Amino acid sequence: MQDDSPRPVFIGRDRQLAALVEDAHRVRSEGARALLVCGDAGIGKTRLVDEYRDRTPLGRTAVGGCLELGGDGIPFAPFTALLRDLSRDGGAGPVPGAGPVPEADGTGRARLFESVLTFLEERARGDGLLVVVEDLHWADASTRDLLVFLMSNLGEAPVHLVATVRTDDLHRTHPLRRLLPQVERLPRVSRLDLEPFSRDEVAAQATALRGAPPADPDLLHERSGGNPLFVEAFLDGPGGPLPDGPRELLTSAVDRLPDDARRVVGLIAAAGDRIGHTLLSAVARRAGTGEEALDAALRPAVDARVLRATAEGYVFRHALLAEAVYTDLLPGERIRAHRRYAEALQRGVPGLDEAGTALQLAHHAHAAGDQPLALSTAWAAARHAADAAAHPERLVLLERVLELWDLVPDAAERVGAPRAEVLRLAAAVCLLAGSLRRAVDYATEGLEELGVTGHHDPGVKEPPPHRALIAGLRYVRAYAYKDLGSDGALEDLADAFVVMERGDPHQAAAGALLASTFMVRGHPTRARHSAERALRTAREAGDRGSEADVLVTLGSLTAQEDPDRALRLLTEGIALARATGYVHAELRGWINLSGVLSAEGRAAESYDTARRGLERTGELGLARTQGPAFRLSMGLSRFYQLRVEECERLLDPSAGDRLIRARTWTLIQQLAFYRQDAAGADRALEEFRRLLPEESSSPPEYTPIRFTEMMRTAVEGRFDTAADIARRLLDEGDRDAPHLDGRYMSNLSSVAEVADMMRDEPEWRERAADLTAVLREAAAALPRDMTHPVDRLVRDQVAAQSSQDAAAASRTLEGLLPQVREHRFHRVHLLLAAARAAARAGEPERAAAHLEEVEGAARESGLTLFAELADRIRRAHGLPRPRTRAAGEAPAGLTQREAEVLRLAALGMTNRQIGEKLFISAKTVSVHMSNLMGKLGVANRGAAAAKARDLNLG
Template sequence: MPPSPFVGRRPHLDHLLGAAAAVGSGNARTSLVVGDAGIGKTRLISEYLARSPLARTVVGGCLELGTEGIAFAPFATVLRQLVRDTEAPIAGGELARLVPGLGPVPEATEESRARLFEAVLTFLEESALPGGLVVVVEDLHWADASTRDLLVFLLRNLDAVPVHLVVSVRSDDLHRTHPLRRLLPEIERLPGVARLDVEALSQEEVVEQAAYLGRSTDPDLLYLRSGGNPLFVESLVADPAPLESALPDGPRELLLRTVEALPETTRAVLGLASASGDRVDHALLAEVAAGSGISELELDAALRPAVDAQVLRATEDGYVFRHALLAEAVYADLLPGERIRAHRRYVDALDHDSPGRLPGETAAQLARHAHIVHDHPRALVAAWAAAEHAEASAAHPERLGLLERVLELWEMVPEAEHLAGAPHGEALRRACQAAHVYGSTRRAVAHATSGLGATDPSIHPELTGELLMARGRARSDQGRADALEDLEAAAEYLDRDHPRRPALDAASATALMRLGLDKESERAARAALACAQRVGDRVSEVDALMTLTNLLGEVRGLVGEPVGPRSSEEESEADARKGPEGEAVTAMLHRAIDLAQRTGQVRMEVRAWRNLAIHLDQELRLEEAYRAAERGWRRCTELGVSRSQGVGCATTMASLLNDMGRLDEAEELLDRLPYGQSRQEAYRLNLTAMFHAFQGRWEQAEEALTAFTRIMPRDISSPLEYLNQYYARLYLLMYRGDLVEAARSVGLATADIGTMAPGRFPHYGLTVMGDLVLRLRQHGGTEERYWAQNLVDHLRSDLVHRRGPVSPLGRLGYRIMEGFLTDKPTTALEHFTEAVRICEENGYRGIQFRSLMGAFHAALDLGDHDRARTLLERFGSLQGQGTAWILRQDAARMRAALAAAEPVRVSAGLPGGLTPREAEVLTEVAKGLSNREVGQALFISAKTVSVHLSNVMGKLGAGNRTAAVARARELGLL
């Protein structure tokens, strides 16, 4: 058969070459090549690779292996090709998880997956220089979850490097529940990603293809029969039967016409090969064929006709079917007995060591073939071994799938415990751990519960304790109070001398802290710390230190001690008590950082840097806090986790910049951050939503919050994780003018996650809720007044009367809240004036704006217009150094309030007889705002704006808005 012609795809090829040209300029690009099976995706990519101007090309394909799929399969192939073609020595490290021979595989930790992703990214960036690199990932529709995760990570982080990612997807395989159905639209929205749909050929192109293949036929009939699919056109043309009589039952039968003409032994070998999927290793196929009585010489002789007929394509170490549909057709044509025998041959061949085979891939393949033939014992053993290899490769979802396959087989294999070398409860404990690491806390709890039901505590007391601790940790992450019951029960089986006891005590301390039981948490943390130091458990020691510093140092920004009016002596005494304690916490955090560095606890070290920054922030040491967060970010780069853990440090930096009043810098920092992984990315999106709200960009804020909930859905997120989403939405609703909805959202958040419960209320939450109370009161409507009082009652009953340690920043937040809540203007002015002083002395520009606004309105309520005017001028001078949209709106609102409070003095100087409110409306109209936008800016309805604007035009003799603005400029009003 002559080679298939390249017909009708020139525009598609030009698209790929255009992307390559952009890549050559130093900009990464991704092309999603999407189309039905047989439509020509592979041929298009082959033509592109032959013409690509980029220096290096590598190809990796996803494997159709189902749940037992080989994790990272296409990227492992790509990396091995690049390593093989690279002359310079390559440091192994994390890459050794996917490329054997690069050195020892590092021990699996919680950071392994993040570090592996970054190592792959860095290696691809280095391999792209000089000259550029094409990375092809074929058949993404068959990709395992880890491959999809790594691909998304690369797409988000490959930026100014000459890498062209080409990804093929079979669109007719994307059924309703396929994971790509949701993922593809998200990928397509990413910068640098373009979708290239490969459609059916036109009738003219079908005729051209047929003519090239040497057959002229009825063009209408050929087009009708093939549907414009190049693979089907080729099969119909190759069929010796007349087109009118070629009536196969379907596409697979049509493709088999080529196979039917081959020798019997060749067909038998193709059947064996198809049981492996669309590709097979030569050495493995030789073993399988030998089990069927076919010698190596006979195998070579049988394969030659298949290669000549282009049914198979020979690769460096095996064979690939010319098209996956052809492999599927050959496999579907096997009789049931032939299929079972073929899979048995694979089981026999894979169930012993063979030179050159990779243990992880072998175990995954063996698990699949053994499961198909219902060889349950060997399937269980293979899946158990494959799960261990998946753990070493940081392939969390695949490990979980394999362990769940083990659990599925357990009841079918009487000797399962002997074969696995572990009791049933241990298999369930590992499944619980895998689910927890993967982020599925519900499945983790379910597996641990099953494990407890399958374990006799009198026979396996230690395993019982481990299962209880595992379930307690998972429930703690869900924010459930019954986590404490599990952890307390675990202590009955893991006594004080048990090596796992420090970890248990540390987990208990964390759970208690999350539930707001700070005193109990501190006791547990100190016990964990002492125990860990006694037995030399450095991991648990750092964990306990983190919790203890959270509690003592207020790194959560919690408040709990009422702050009424105090004397200066009382304030000094409080500061004196806090100072030494603050220094002690700082010292503990530095010890945690040192311990984490010496013991290689990357996640804990990064967490300690962030906690140090937040603690210093709580101590009103803002500049030092920023430097600590910055140092943590630099350490993330040094440790190879800048795009995962580093995003958390960077978002802390951005938050601190905003506190300094440097919103532009904060937004710029967030914009240039790399894509973070899972929760880190969610935190970045949450802060991005808040900044959009500060700038009045409502749609962008909503989009960011929607993306947050996609990454961190409420049903699998702990209350503390979801807390900031509620605060960001509160800012959005309040600044957008939806005041009642904002108040309702506080109630919803309280009902959902206990927003006002201990452990839930950071200092900025106090000030923003106080601000909301003020806006509700000023609006003056009945519903607004009701919600204002409702919020005041809740804040006072749930927060003001709670006792506990308070950081300096917490006391500042409390003072500002009291200023907003009190109905005594004199008291409010005292609180706000002191807050302004503290903010000014310590550089908290963001909170200073809110304090000045509160002081302004308190002065206005007292009738002290001169003081209000001074505060407004001070607000305006600071506003000149800020860029937030909300500051401009607040300033306009304050000017309007002052004008309304002293109408005679202000209106006397206004030309044209305009009232202060009319002048305010005209000022906003001059900015090009619509009536609705003017109303939002001035907190009045659009209808009221229209009335004021009509009065303005009448007084100024203007026929329209534009003329009114022009006349106002002539009069010096603008």
């Protein structure tokens, strides 16, 4: 029964249609774009998109709709449909998500998202691809997550991603209320709102539908509110007075149907706004209606345009109509309808896969009020959601099991596990879904369920019952506490070890977590001891994944003490993780190896290692989800080399997980600070704090932020605040072995620079003496046999800067300079310290030579604060001004790059054209323009061009 009714007339959306087509042309020339088509129910969103699909200049089109199942969304429903359509359309490769998604190391969901992205990119090659996701307001959480991922990562692929959203249905707690503003801030996402029809447009619609103008267009416009669906329904309605409201208006066509047709329409409405014929036939048989009788009942509904027949089944003319019909059912009718669906699904429906059957069965059993069946089917459906890496949907189903538990006397027998195990599983799924606080709550409830309300009393020798389950709950809660940066993780892990039976398979994993927790909480000595024990445990148990994880942690911890051993351990951990398929540990190993090389001052090797790690993410199909961490590591390496433009090209603060985005903003803040861009630094700090609130974040994440804050207050002359921050930085770290804590050593170096700056200011010399005394004491306490090259350098640097013998300090600091040729950022700060020491020792020429190198680095990198700090030292010590510009150098204090930018701007080029000419971004050109205009003392581009001609640059 194929529907051949004409499509509703297209009226009044020419401007919006033109915007869609224009967006598509931009997709073909500029890369992927996304558009949210928003408006009230019935306003014409689908009609507009249908018209656009007919006129799009893109070569392929795929459509998927979100399903309304009373909150029980089927994971990835629209993408499952559109990906299968694209697969039938041609092209090699399996459809993403067609089989179970491996979750052994927590990367299954990321791999699934990457595979969908790659699939769409492949199908978009050539003439481009239009992807439509209808009814986003009904989307399951996994669909929303995947959509945001695609919007953020499609990049240059010619994909137009269009989603329709019913905005009048977004109640206060609807997830889209919070999500839409975030999505709209993405650079390639725009929004198109549809307004009601005007009086003339309503009249035009009525005329097109009926072949004659309406008798009373003003009344029709008033009663319909300009809503095209209501206009059409009014015209379809009976003669006489207009219906009282939208529900009566929509259901009037249903009310006129024969009784059998009305019953079938009500039965379909219990499934949502659409249903496949096979399932409907099976359900109808449960209600005593055979195939022929079903066809006879459906025919009037299709003829009356209540339903539309498709190749697979039936769809309501509009989702609002389905909702109105369902609402109009009596309670008993609804329960019977859902019960019949559940019975049909239990018997099996040809053509429905096992996962889809399980998820629909769970929905209908719950809606029918069959609590035992609802519990059992929710438990089974949760397993299928796990196979699809649909963490939010799996959590909803597990929560339903918990809600029904006390209402089903034999719940434990039906599930095959105690309630505490369901709570443990819910907590573990919360970890995967990123709901860390809920993970803590569920794990705590699970422990209380087992009678565990505090920490283990060491005086009690009798082991508690459910030892393995208690240990599992402790482990999950510790993991959540660790990632939250909250107290409690170490205590939970200690208790987990106490109750674990000898040979527990999770012992090595718990040991690995304990070591990494000590590490992120800033206790490297304890972390190292824990890692050594965990490594022995993992090897004895044959737990290769945990062994690889511990090797990576141990390598990172050993870097300060024995760099060569650290590199061996990290390399071994990476190789083992790769051989065993433990992706998380392998990628963590690449990142940490890059970090260890960077900490040793080997910036080029650090960059190459991070690049190899980035290539590995591509091989694993994780480039978009895991790649941002490696690009950030590469950016850091380039920053330390003062290759600033290369650094900036690698940074994308919208990419990666929350932690990587926050760390990216940390580096952006440092770049802005050294460029003397106060507004940019403030914005970066604001974004960082939004992502990582200090009260709920790990303390080491805030160390770079406090470093920049300390330096900024010192540069601004607020040395009291700078000194307070300096003392706080010195208080952080491992007090038992500060020389084994890289964070402490870095803090020691930066505090020494602030004390040095204070000594140049007469009114602050007394406070500087106090801080210098603390530094002198700290440097003296460091061992003389330190193995880490950068630690030895920092120790000698701090000792020299806090020395009272300026001449000796000058010689010591100059002797350290060859060790930091590659780490140019550190070298600049060391040069500033050497210049101060030389000036205090009465050696102005040596001081001036150091400062000239600093000023050259400032010109080359565009980090103008270096030059200002050098100039302050000149003024404080009466040093000569910089030498006269030599041939080939840029004039007026400009860097060579600034001079190039100014020359091209004087030729009339735009920032984008200049960027293309110099192979840099338009944003970087804008920064150079701001800096050079400041140096030239001009207020606009025209004045800068005139100045360029005066300087023979035009």
